[in-house]
Amino acid sequence: xxxxxxLKFKNIISIVCVFTLLLSVLLSSACRPKNSExxxxxxxxxxxxxxxxxxxxxxxxxxxxxxxVQGGGSAAGILAANSSTADIGMSSRALNTDExxxxxxxxxxxxxxxxxxxxxxxxVNLTLAQVSAIYSGEITSWDALGDAMKKKIHVVTREDGxxxxxxxxxxxxxxxAIMPQAIVQDSNGAVxxxxxxxxxxxxFISLGLVDLTVKxxxxxxxxxxxxxxxxxxxxxxxxxxxxTRTQPEGTAKLFIDFTLSTEGRRILNNEGLITMGDVPQK
Amino acid sequence: xxxxxxxxxxxxFLVVALSAFSILxxxxxxxxxxxxxxxxxxxxxxxxxxxxxxxxQGYYGIFPMIVGSLSVTxxxxxxxxxxxxxxxxxxxxxxxxxxxxxIRPAIQLLGGIPSVVYGFWGLxxxxxAIRNYLGGPGLSILAGSIxxxxxxxxTVISIAEVSMLALPPxxxxxxxxxxxxxxxxxxxxxxxxxxxxxLAGIILGVxxxxxxxxxxxxxxxxxxxxxxxxxxxARTLTTNIGIEMGYASGEHQQxxxxxxxxxxxxIMILNxxxxxxxRRK
Numbered sequence: 001x002x003x004x005x006x007l008k009f010k011n012i013i014s015i016v017c018v019f020t021l022l023l024s025v026l027l028s029s030a031c032r033p034k035n036s037e038x039x040x041x042x043x044x045x046x047x048x049x050x051x052x053x054x055x056x057x058x059x060x061x062x063x064x065x066x067x068x069v070q071g072g073g074s075a076a077g078i079l080a081a082n083s084s085t086a087d088i089g090m091s092s093r094a095l096n097t098d099e100x101x102x103x104x105x106x107x108x109x110x111x112x113x114x115x116x117x118x119x120x121x122x123x124v125n126l127t128l129a130q131v132s133a134i135y136s137g138e139i140t141s142w143d144a145l146g147d148a149m150k151k152k153i154h155v156v157t158r159e160d161g162x163x164x165x166x167x168x169x170x171x172x173x174x175x176x177a178i179m180p181q182a183i184v185q186d187s188n189g190a191v192x193x194x195x196x197x198x199x200x201x202x203x204f205i206s207l208g209l210v211d212l213t214v215k216x217x218x219x220x221x222x223x224x225x226x227x228x229x230x231x232x233x234x235x236x237x238x239x240x241x242x243x244t245r246t247q248p249e250g251t252a253k254l255f256i257d258f259t260l261s262t263e264g265r266r267i268l269n270n271e272g273l274i275t276m277g278d279v280p281q282k
Numbered sequence: 283x284x285x286x287x288x289x290x291x292x293x294x295f296l297v298v299a300l301s302a303f304s305i306l307x308x309x310x311x312x313x314x315x316x317x318x319x320x321x322x323x324x325x326x327x328x329x330x331x332x333x334x335x336x337x338x339q340g341y342y343g344i345f346p347m348i349v350g351s352l353s354v355t356x357x358x359x360x361x362x363x364x365x366x367x368x369x370x371x372x373x374x375x376x377x378x379x380x381x382x383x384x385i386r387p388a389i390q391l392l393g394g395i396p397s398v399v400y401g402f403w404g405l406x407x408x409x410x411a412i413r414n415y416l417g418g419p420g421l422s423i424l425a426g427s428i429x430x431x432x433x434x435x436x437t438v439i440s441i442a443e444v445s446m447l448a449l450p451p452x453x454x455x456x457x458x459x460x461x462x463x464x465x466x467x468x469x470x471x472x473x474x475x476x477x478x479x480x481l482a483g484i485i486l487g488v489x490x491x492x493x494x495x496x497x498x499x500x501x502x503x504x505x506x507x508x509x510x511x512x513x514x515x516a517r518t519l520t521t522n523i524g525i526e527m528g529y530a531s532g533e534h535q536q537x538x539x540x541x542x543x544x545x546x547x548x549i550m551i552l553n554x555x556x557x558x559x560x561r562r563k
């Protein structure tokens with residue numbers, strides 16, 4: 001005890017510093033990946049979970065290859081593909097004309113967005129403008145939409161940064177902002193659960209996740225179904241893209257080929273996406 | 283000079299103790315390195331008192347979340363503390379030994395239930411009850427306050443009970459000798475004497491409530507607007523980090539670390555308050 005007391009304050013500070021340094025060195029070295037043949041996928045967080053499943057299956061077939069799937073968002077994915085910091089960029093929105101000049105895009109699947117309400121809700125059809133007005137806070141009550149139920153609409157949205165939210169914003173809201181009073185849930189499943197429980201709620205989720213507990217409403221008279229996504233009549237869809245700077249080759253080509261193969265398409269279909277094979281080529 | 287066999291364990295324990303301290307230093311430094319740039323960019327005032335949170339559009343105002351954290355915590359204190367104090371009085375003064383030996387471990391067990399279980403229970407039972415009987419979406423400040431009130435019970439009860447049991451028996455004997463009844467003794471002698479300990483327990487409970495994340499994410503609704511009633515959804519500082527960290531990158535991620543700084547400062551103030559309350563006898 002006395003000995004510890006005799007340690008000067010300076011000494012203690014220097015020991016703390018040394019330890020902090022040591023810990024940070026340990027942490028950073030632990031994070032460094034192993035050396036093996038590896039490619040990096042980066043970008044859209046909506047595509048990320050599907051890419052991870054694909055990568056897992058792919059690595060089971062090719063144990064010598066390591067695939068690193070990172071998030072960051074579509075914008076980051078496009079940037080990463082352009083600067084070649086990632087071998088494959090991921091985007092959950094179509095490229096604009098400038099971007100498509102420098103990048104090669106492979107559509108791996110399409111995703112539909114369904115606007116959902118409680119099964120007891122008598123409303124079956126809304127226009128896109130009405131949905132936008134509900135989410136901006138302009139329409140606040142169900143009776144304004146012709147429903148006798150004079151209830152306040154409980155608007156449910158996703159958190160800022162979510163790919164599903166940004167797709168909804170660009171496809172439905174345009175320049176208008178989603179009102180801050182909207183309830184925020186952090187996953188498709190949580191939104192569905194909430195809408196299934198609350199007769200006055202409205203939400204949006206990936207089309208593949210719609211089940212009997214909720215009702216997907218028609219938009220401008222078009223039902224939200226896989227068929228309508230495939231024929232292009234249902235408007236709330238977005239492409240999932242793999243982006244490369246040059247024609248894909250080597251490991252990147254191998255992975256993209258796997259994604260587009262029957263096996264890859266089967267995986268994506270099982271996860272609720274609508275794959276290229278079903279989509280008529282233009 | 284001490285023997286070698288004495289010095290080795292001594293320095294070993296010193297090293298272990300300091301490594302715990304180093305981890306705290308490391309985390310704090312890291313949070314500040316990540317978070318301070320965005321506060322500097324947005325401006326401290328705009329960050330803490332800004333009303334609009336929309337990271338994708340470059341708005342970083344966390345005031346609605348500070349209000350959310352404070353109102354949910356206040357609600358938890360209003361609901362939980364009276365129950366906790368009554369419970370601790372019963373345990374310390376009235377309970378027969380057998381009953382005390384049953385209730386005390388039960389309360390400790392309450393503290394051991396994972397917060398996600400509380401949140402799930404709240405989502406399945408409390409939220410629909412509020413929606414059906416009181417109106418609104420159910421996900422609300424009230425639901426969060428009820429859950430947090432239950433979660434802070436073990437902390438407040440055990441500290442309040444211990445501080446009452448720790449009072450010198452002379453106090454009670456003196457009061458009885460003066461002819462006071464048991465309840466009079468508790469009300470005017472024991473409770474005032476144990477005040478600082480009870481206060482420390484409440485402050486630690488508040489710290490727990492402010493820091494709780496998972497249960498609150500599930501029942502609070504997470505809307506980023508100033509709540510106008512206890513039936514409105516709200517977002518706290520912790521849930522802001524919890525709900526958005528999955529997709530955050532760049533400035534958005536920094537803003538979440540900056541939220542963490544504000545949270546850290548609030549918790550530090552609360553802990554300092556608890557220490558002060560305990561020392562001031």
